[in-house]
Amino acid sequence: MERLEKRKVDTVSLVKSYVENDYYSNLLIIQSSILQSMREFMISEGFLEILPVIISPITDPLNHDIFDASIDYYGYSYSITKSMILQKQVSTLVTDRIFSMSPNLRLELENRYEDKRHLIEFVQMDMEVANAKREEVMDIMERLLIRIISEITVKHTKIIEKYNSGLVIPKKNFKRIRVQDAIEKYGDSYEKILSANAKEPFWLIDIPIMDREFYDKQNPNDPDFLLDFDLIYPFGYGEAISGGEREHEYDQIIKRMDLKGNSKNIFKDYLDLSKEGLLKPTAGCGIGIERLTRYILGLEHIEKARLFAKSPGKISI
Ligand code: AMP
């Protein structure tokens, strides 16, 4: 990777921007409140919080190109977590409903800076439910979002009025759009167009099988599509949540890995568990904390949505 001086964010200027006006203290008030509402809601729904996994031989293969981030340890390779998908599936064997405030590292290419919603280090509230269908997870996430926005607009009215006076509490049930229908109507930029035109969050469901990873469950009644979903924020803020039902059967996982060209060697532990019949049906999803903060505060770029933001193509503390 090339090293350019212009990539380095000046630390003194950055820290001065933190202290020179009240934006960042307001940000922390809102973000802290988001995290508190989220935890309280999840616990009230019977979820237990698991500690995040930072490194593992297994992480999410992802569906797009990023730089590799792995560490050699005694001749074995540890990947820095891109998502805790396998660990979430395993945790639901211990207790039915789990969530984690999970830091993820994804070394995105610098062109991702322009879309204003990618960081290379971010936190997602990653959750998984044993024996659930996707509808159950979608219902939980709709109620979660409504709860967070309701509580914040009541508790921090002045801050919300200052930064995002148009913020509306969404109403159940959120609209659902099949991806195939969206593609037919709007072409490949469907997500961008739909998000820009929307006034409330909405779901994209039934994502085409090649667009996602091997662990997203194939719809047995409609095999070109997955039993999954994305939640999309309105006003052009884009994707908020991705999730769905999961594959757990060995033969099916093998089939899906072959389809995507995943290395069976890298995912050996995943395959061993499914072969033993240890993986069970689950559904779950992840919601990015910085993207939610950006949406609630109406921020132009996600790099204003946390302290110590790491933007694609930049180096920062
Ligand atoms: P994924 O399963 O890859 O869609 O990730 C789950 C959620 O994490 C997404 O819906 C986003 O809210 C958030 N997320 C994913 N990648 C990033 C990123 N590079 N920067 C910030 N948030 C992200």
Ligand code: MG
């Ligand atoms: Mg996604």
